[in-house]
Amino acid sequence: EIVMTQSPATLSVSPGERATLSCRATPRLDNNYLAWYQQRPGQPPRLLIFDTSTRATGIPARFSGSGSGADFTLTIGSLQSEDFAIYYCQQYNSWPLTFGGGTKVEIK
Amino acid sequence: EVQLLESGGGLIQPGGSLRLSCAASGFTFKRYAMSWVRQAPGKGLEWVSAIRSSGDAVHYVDSVKGRFTISRDNSENTLYLQMNSLRAEDTAIYYCAKEELETTVVFGYSFDLWGQGVLVTVSS
Numbered sequence: 001e002i003v004m005t006q007s008p009a010t011l012s013v014s015p016g017e018r019a020t021l022s023c024r025a026t027p028r029l030d031n032n033y034l035a036w037y038q039q040r041p042g043q044p045p046r047l048l049i050f051d052t053s054t055r056a057t058g059i060p061a062r063f064s065g066s067g068s069g070a071d072f073t074l075t076i077g078s079l080q081s082e083d084f085a086i087y088y089c090q091q092y093n094s095w096p097l098t099f100g101g102g103t104k105v106e107i108k
Numbered sequence: 109e110v111q112l113l114e115s116g117g118g119l120i121q122p123g124g125s126l127r128l129s130c131a132a133s134g135f136t137f138k139r140y141a142m143s144w145v146r147q148a149p150g151k152g153l154e155w156v157s158a159i160r161s162s163g164d165a166v167h168y169v170d171s172v173k174g175r176f177t178i179s180r181d182n183s184e185n186t187l188y189l190q191m192n193s194l195r196a197e198d199t200a201i202y203y204c205a206k207e208e209l210e211t212t213v214v215f216g217y218s219f220d221l222w223g224q225g226v227l228v229t230v231s232s
Contacts, residue, residue: 035218037153044203044222045145045153056208056220088153092217096169097143097155 002027002091006100012108019076021103023089028070033092036065036074039102040085048087049074079105110134110221112204117226124194124230130187130204130223138162138182141207141215144189146200147225156202157189160215167216171197194230201225 005024013019023034032052037045047056049065052072062077076083084107089100116128128144143158157168157178166178177190187204205219 033217037219039153044225045219046222047208047218047220050208050218050220090153090155090218095167095216097158097216099153099155102152 001096002029002094002098004089004091004098004100006087006089006103008103009101010104010106012106013079014108015081016078017108019079019083019105021074021076021087021105023067023072023074023100025070025072025091025093029068029091029093031093032068034065034067034072035090035092036063037088037090038083038085039088040082045088076105112206112221112223114202114204114223114226117202117228119229119231120194121232122195122230125190125192126194126228128189128191128202128204128226128228130189132185132187132206135206135221137180137185139210139212141211141217142180142187143205143207143219144178144187145203145205145219145222146198146228147203148197148200151200154200158216159187161210161212165215191228194228196230199228199230201227 034052036049039045053065086102113131144156159178175193179188203225204223206221207217208220209217
């Protein structure tokens with residue numbers, strides 16, 4: 001099983017600032033099969049990024065993904081009020097599919 | 109409208125059984141693999157089970173193997189999760205999720221459409 005570890009657990013950011021979220025895969029992924037999701041309170045997750053760096057339909061350009069192997073990053077370029085939420089990474093390199101524990105992005 | 113609508117949740121005693129359903133609409137259901145993903149109260153996401161678009165291949169997380177069965181009816185655009193021998197640790201919101209990639213053989217990708225979820229509470 002691939003374990004996905006996200007850091008930090010909580011990130012305090014001011015509106016308009018950049019946020020950088022990390023996700024580590026153990027063992028490393030041998031392809032770019034990594035996705036990011038946003039979950040707001042009381043809502044299901046929403047796909048932001050798939051295949052490490054491809055934005056899903058309708059996702060603003062301020063969201064970007066990068067990385068390879070073991071280390072992956074989600075960057076939110078300039079935080080808007082609606083971006084304060086919990087973010088999860090997910091690997092689909094192999095079964096079982098696994099998610100990280102999440103990073104909560106809160107208002108500073 | 110493209111959507112997934114889960115039903116069948118509720119309060120069940122430990123050891124009991126429950127069947128969840130997920131009705132799909134607005135897309136060609138039979139072309140996409142589907143999964144169930146759960147979220148315990150206040151916790152993160154856990155993938156539970158997946159089924160190929162044709163229904164002839166499935167995968168499960170170890171903690172539910174032998175207890176849960178995923179299935180689908182492509183003529184009715186519906187996904188199912190039969191849950192037996194339920195435990196307290198199965199308490200969660202259960203989401204059905206559609207894979208982003210249209211596939212016929214290999215499956216297990218990211219999820220671009222989620223239902224609102226259904227709550228399953230296992231308690232005496």
